[in-house]
Amino acid sequence: MEPFTNVRGVAAPMLSANIDTDVIMPKQFLKGIDRSGLDSGVFHDLRFLPDGRKNPDFVLNRAPWCDAKFLVVGPNFGCGSSREHAVWGLRQLGIRALIGSSFAGIFFDNCKRNGVLLIELTQEQVGDVGKAVSEESTALIEIDLPAQKISLADGATLGFAIDDLRKDALVSGLDAIGGTLKLSDEIEQFERRHFAAHPWLS
Amino acid sequence: MFEDAKEPRTLYDKHIDSHTIRELDEHGHVLLYIDRQVANEYTSPQAFSGLREAGRKVRRPSATLGVVDHVNPTSPSRTAAVADAGGARQVSYFGQNCAEFGIELFDILDGRQGIEHVVAPEQGFILPGMVIAAGDSHTTTYGALGAFGFGIGTSEIEHLLATQTLVYKKLKAMRVVVDGALAPAVTSKDVIMALIGRIGASGASGYAIEFCGSAIDAMSVEARMTICNMAVEAGARGAFMAPDDKVYAYLADKPRAPKGEMWTRALAQWRELYSDPGAHFDRVVTLDAAELGPMVTWGTSPDQVVSIDGSVPDPQKEPDLLKRGDMQRALRYMALEPGTRLDTIPITHAFIGSCTNSRIEDLRSAARVLRGRAVAGHVRAMIVPGSTLVKRQAEEEGLAQQFIDAGFEWRQSGCSMCLAMNDDVLAPGDRCASSTNRNFEGRQGAGARTHLMSPAMVAAAAIAGRLADVREEDRADLED
Numbered sequence: 254m255e256p257f258t259n260v261r262g263v264a265a266p267m268l269s270a271n272i273d274t275d276v277i278m279p280k281q282f283l284k285g286i287d288r289s290g291l292d293s294g295v296f297h298d299l300r301f302l303p304d305g306r307k308n309p310d311f312v313l314n315r316a317p318w319c320d321a322k323f324l325v326v327g328p329n330f331g332c333g334s335s336r337e338h339a340v341w342g343l344r345q346l347g348i349r350a351l352i353g354s355s356f357a358g359i360f361f362d363n364c365k366r367n368g369v370l371l372i373e374l375t376q377e378q379v380g381d382v383g384k385a386v387s388e389e390s391t392a393l394i395e396i397d398l399p400a401q402k403i404s405l406a407d408g409a410t411l412g413f414a415i416d417d418l419r420k421d422a423l424v425s426g427l428d429a430i431g432g433t434l435k436l437s438d439e440i441e442q443f444e445r446r447h448f449a450a451h452p453w454l455s
Numbered sequence: 456m457f458e459d460a461k462e463p464r465t466l467y468d469k470h471i472d473s474h475t476i477r478e479l480d481e482h483g484h485v486l487l488y489i490d491r492q493v494a495n496e497y498t499s500p501q502a503f504s505g506l507r508e509a510g511r512k513v514r515r516p517s518a519t520l521g522v523v524d525h526v527n528p529t530s531p532s533r534t535a536a537v538a539d540a541g542g543a544r545q546v547s548y549f550g551q552n553c554a555e556f557g558i559e560l561f562d563i564l565d566g567r568q569g570i571e572h573v574v575a576p577e578q579g580f581i582l583p584g585m586v587i588a589a590g591d592s593h594t595t596t597y598g599a600l601g602a603f604g605f606g607i608g609t610s611e612i613e614h615l616l617a618t619q620t621l622v623y624k625k626l627k628a629m630r631v632v633v634d635g636a637l638a639p640a641v642t643s644k645d646v647i648m649a650l651i652g653r654i655g656a657s658g659a660s661g662y663a664i665e666f667c668g669s670a671i672d673a674m675s676v677e678a679r680m681t682i683c684n685m686a687v688e689a690g691a692r693g694a695f696m697a698p699d700d701k702v703y704a705y706l707a708d709k710p711r712a713p714k715g716e717m718w719t720r721a722l723a724q725w726r727e728l729y730s731d732p733g734a735h736f737d738r739v740v741t742l743d744a745a746e747l748g749p750m751v752t753w754g755t756s757p758d759q760v761v762s763i764d765g766s767v768p769d770p771q772k773e774p775d776l777l778k779r780g781d782m783q784r785a786l787r788y789m790a791l792e793p794g795t796r797l798d799t800i801p802i803t804h805a806f807i808g809s810c811t812n813s814r815i816e817d818l819r820s821a822a823r824v825l826r827g828r829a830v831a832g833h834v835r836a837m838i839v840p841g842s843t844l845v846k847r848q849a850e851e852e853g854l855a856q857q858f859i860d861a862g863f864e865w866r867q868s869g870c871s872m873c874l875a876m877n878d879d880v881l882a883p884g885d886r887c888a889s890s891t892n893r894n895f896e897g898r899q900g901a902g903a904r905t906h907l908m909s910p911a912m913v914a915a916a917a918i919a920g921r922l923a924d925v926r927e928e929d930r931a932d933l934e935d
């Protein structure tokens with residue numbers, strides 16, 4: 254997992270509510286057994302016209318947002334299916350962080366596990382950031398995770414909250430499974446107690 | 456698991472406390488033990504690959520049940536062949552992974568195959584008091600049995616397979632009280648759709664929901680599963696109900712439920728699974744069951760829902776500009792005009808299936824509406840039973856013949872047109888009355904339009920050739 258520290262890049266606004274993982278990664282891209290090739294699937298039906306050409310109206314097809322590293326999104330982004338393909342695809346497209354007022358639970362966890370930073374702000378703040386990055390000249394922002402700070406093009410800054418566990422995981426890019434396996438003894442002890450108390454579970 | 460506590464605790468607290476191996480910080484993160492999981496062919500491949508690449512083992516192979524359900528075809532005669540190359544590769548890789556890691560698998564030709572959330576309860580694999588996590592968002596279904604189930608992504612599946620645990624952040628607790636009696640032809644599907652309409656598609660985001668109230672008590676276990684299943688469409692990361700005698704009766708004869716003395720011991724513990732009087736809920740929502748009618752979605756989010764005797768709402772009357780934009784976009788996609796009565800909207804397809812509504816009671820309720828009637832000429836109607844066992848039972852009860860006589864296709868079990876990952880796909884512009892759970896853009900096929908409703912309502916729509924009020928059917932028919 255690529256560590257996230259201080260990242261500068263263009264942010265693209267996608268402010269509709271309830272953008273679901275079926276829209277982020279349509280079903281025809283879920284047929285793989287590995288993670289490859291998902292960059293072409295992200296927002297497929299929005300990015301491409303039925304004849305396969307790029308849809309010129311879609312924000313990620315227009316300069317400067319075609320190089321976006323961040324998305325500024327509407328409420329409940331990532332709702333619906335648990336498919337992690339949505340996050341793998343965003344990551345492969347070069348997206349490092351999303352700024353929104355609320356994210357769906359499973360999507361939130363999937364982002365954490367793939368080094369994608371989710372920043373939760375108030376709906377009003379999201380609206381302000383979304384407005385700023387909607388202008389070509391002010392689309393470039395910087396996100397400093399260690400300092401928990403977003404800097405907009407005009408120099409304004411916004412702080413954001415994040416719990417230490419998630420922050421540390423993102424900053425260091427650590428392997429969660431390896432970390433948990435260090436607790437194997439405790440897991441084993443728990444298991445022994447658990448099955449002694451509820452033998453029908455073993 | 457259910458030790459005495461000083462503070463009154465919610466059912467959710469009890470589940471989490473009894474499965475907490477250790478606390479990881481002061482912000483509610485815990486290392487949570489997971490009793491069991493179900494795996495499918497489409498969200499698990501990369502998890503198994505990850506284990507293999509890191510040289511890791513599956514910690515407790517017997518805790519996982521593998522079920523093929525998402526990509527298999529549902530054509531009326533069952534074969535193991537999956538026409539689509541990607542789907543075929545997923546099925547064969549899944550088989551290889553289950554064999555190599557020692558996981559039990561219900562493959563396409565297994566007599567117990569079906570949608571994972573239908574199969575796991577009917578096998579008695581899910582028991583009260585358990586914590587279950589699985590690579591599918593509708594794992595919440597298991598809450599109807601007094602288990603706590605939630606969906607996870609593929610990285611978490613890998614973590615779970617390797618450690619039998621998850622790093623988990625405790626949720627807030629919401630209680631939804633549904634009191635009163637449902638009117639005839641109004642079902643648990645209508646209750647959950649009404650709730651989603653009320654609190655919104657993210658209304659339960661960050662919460663685990665406990666459902667209670669006289670209307671829930673009166674429901675069958677299968678009807679409760681529909682509610683817990685679809686609670687995720689309100690953003691809930693877990694939804695459940697305290698187990699009761701109905702749950703125990705449901706489980707008693709299931710193949711994997713404990714038997715004999717073990718059953719007696721289990722039952723004694725299960726009876727402790729309820730929220731203590733005075734336990735704190737962060738939010739309480741009440742619904743009056745008697746006020747609810749049959750619900751139908753008009754838009755592309757499950758919270759865009761009205762009663763069948765209502766009309767398509769007018770975005771111009773929505774003061775919130777963001778919401779107005781979303782409504783306009785939904786109406787464009789659905790090709791609907793504000794003010795149109797829902798029961799005048801013609802359909803091209805009718806689909807009964809999915810983990811929300813494909814159990815035997817769902818099929819019975821649809822068959823009751825269809826009896827002696829025929830599907831409208833221009834409608835293609837399909838029934839995909841939730842499992843091979845449900846299918847067999849419906850055939851034994853004579854329901855299958857009623858469906859066929861009415862003009863429905865009677866198919867093999869699987870997810871099918873709920874997400875259209877197999878060859879059951881709608882064409883652009885098709886409009887489907889569907890007993891499924893998601894009306895997202897393109898869910899049942901690019902450009903296809905989905906209206907969510909109960910199975911009985913799908914049957915009524917199939918006959919009428921348009922969205923229709925099932926209450927207009929013969930009342931005597933509905934009440935027997």
Ligand code: SF4
Nearest residue numbers: 593809810870873874
């Ligand atoms: S039936 Fe639909 S919602 Fe249920 S598991 Fe299958 S695809 Fe998912």
